[in-house]
Amino acid sequence: MPDVQHMKATMRRYADLFNAGDHVAVADLYADDAVIEDPVGKRPVEGRAAIEKFYADSIAAGAKLVAHEVRGSYGNRSAMRFSADLPGLHIDGIEVMTFDDGGKVVRMEAFWGPDDFQAV
Amino acid sequence: MPDVQHMKATMRRYADLFNAGDHVAVADLYADDAVIEDPVGKRPVEGRAAIEKFYADSIAAGAKLVAHEVRGSYGNRSAMRFSADLPGLHIDGIEVMTFDDGGKVVRMEAFWGPDDFQAV
Structure with a gap:
């Protein structure tokens, strides 16, 4: 654990x-x-190569x-509230x-869903 | 969905x-x-009767x-940040x-884990 x-x-x-x-880090x-599901319900990103590309693209954007x-737990999972800012977009x-x-x-x-982001 | x-x-x-x-509601x-896992990593509460008792006990406490x-998603799950107050305890x-x-x-x-609650 x-x-x-x-x-x-x-x-x-x-x-x-x-x-x-640092997308590699x-x-x-x-x-x-x-596996990355970001956002939950959309097509997942699976495996090291795809994950590295996912972060390289996000950082480049x-x-x-x-x-x-x-927040923690008594198991093998933890959770956090986050916000993300991209040019023109807040999530x-x-x-x-x-x-x-x-x-x-x-x-x-x-x-995050359809009403959890907004144009800025 | x-x-x-x-x-x-x-x-x-x-x-x-x-x-x-209203524990029944x-x-x-x-x-x-x-199934309820509260907190994550501890023994789950499973099925209607156990769930009703779980909330009756929590409310009585x-x-x-x-x-x-x-926050929502594009799937069948949603998430929220919460806090809970019990006599002598904040989570x-x-x-x-x-x-x-x-x-x-x-x-x-x-x-919530071992350092996400405090005596008050």
Whole structure:
């Protein structure tokens, strides 16, 4: 079972690395066969190569993340409220990450829907 | 697929009904075979009778909920940040609900861990 402090720190580190523009370091937080569902209900991003491209594209688009409240659990998952700003777009969401025993993220799910973003 | 506005409204209604002390109405939001994991990683509460008792006990203990930001998705799940106050205890968490096609909650997961509550 991953340590709860590790899980919470990973969520904040995720935002920091993303904002530093380091898509490889962001992808390194994930297990090789990880799955990203962002937003939940849309086609998932699966596996290391696709995940690295997903973050490279997001960073290239000018996206920036803010990690707000981060919450743990007694299991292998943690959650945080986040916001994201892209040129012309603001998104408010909640993210859940699931970890493997080695502390890598095996699944990331971002909850935001049709009325959780707005043109800015 | 449940409507995103229904999912978000259900999360707020859940807190309202809970705070009104109506454990039966809260349990009515759930499907008969629903599962509650609160907190995530602890033993789940499964099925209508157990769910009704879970909320009856929580309400009898004097718990009150605040629904903060509620977020949707493009699937059958929604999420919210919440806080809960019980006599002597404050909890900060994030909840995820999964819905069936009829709009009932089939799974509720509450993310809060060992450092997300405090004696007050």
